[in-house]
Amino acid sequence: MSPAWWAWVATRDSLTARLTEAGNGRPFRVRLLEQRLGRPRPDEARAMGLPLDRMAWLREVALCLDGRPWVVARSVAPLAQLRGQRLERLGERSLGSWLFRQPDLERGPIEVTAAPAPFHPLPGPWGRRSVFRHRRFAVLVQEFFLDAMADELQLPTR
Numbered sequence: 001m002s003p004a005w006w007a008w009v010a011t012r013d014s015l016t017a018r019l020t021e022a023g024n025g026r027p028f029r030v031r032l033l034e035q036r037l038g039r040p041r042p043d044e045a046r047a048m049g050l051p052l053d054r055m056a057w058l059r060e061v062a063l064c065l066d067g068r069p070w071v072v073a074r075s076v077a078p079l080a081q082l083r084g085q086r087l088e089r090l091g092e093r094s095l096g097s098w099l100f101r102q103p104d105l106e107r108g109p110i111e112v113t114a115a116p117a118p119f120h121p122l123p124g125p126w127g128r129r130s131v132f133r134h135r136r137f138a139v140l141v142q143e144f145f146l147d148a149m150a151d152e153l154q155l156p157t158r
């Protein structure tokens with residue numbers, strides 16, 4: 001991985017904040033693609049140490065700068081660990097800006113993949129995911145960086 005992409009893929013603070021900054025005045029927007037209850041994919045259940053038959057709150061968004069998707073993200077929060085959080089009310093507000101305001105937030109190790117997003121057709125160089133926990137609430141956040149972002153920021157292809 002090029003150092004320029006590593007700086008994005010390895011960042012452990014809010015991607016929402018970083019994208020807004022990198023957008024350099026371009027309007028940032030979270031576009032809600034899907035929000036529903038359902039079963040996580042088997043690899044997602046494994047990443048969270050969750051039995052395969054458990055239901056979760058699933059959310060898919062595109063993080064857009066000036067209307068163009070730069071990142072697509074899918075988040076999975078097991079129902080049993082929602083602890084009364086009203087995540088369905090987030091709508092087009094960023095999950096990140098809520099998450100990073102939570103006290104005692106812990107972020108697990110970041111897993112990286114060169115495979116494309118399994119839930120979205122737009123191509124991109126890298127994907128990553130990690131589990132956030134605060135108290136007993138847990139959410140797996142998976143983010144795939146898109147070619148459009150590489151174009152706009154003149155990043156290397158990989």
Ligand SMILES: C=C(O[C@@H]1C=C(C(=O)O)C=C[C@H]1O)C(=O)O
Pocket residue numbers: 013014015016017030059060061063071073074075093094095096097099141142143
């Ligand atoms: C975890 C973050 O939240 C971002 C916002 C998301 C959303 O609104 O659904 C999803 C994943 C992230 O790309 C972050 O900003 O780092």
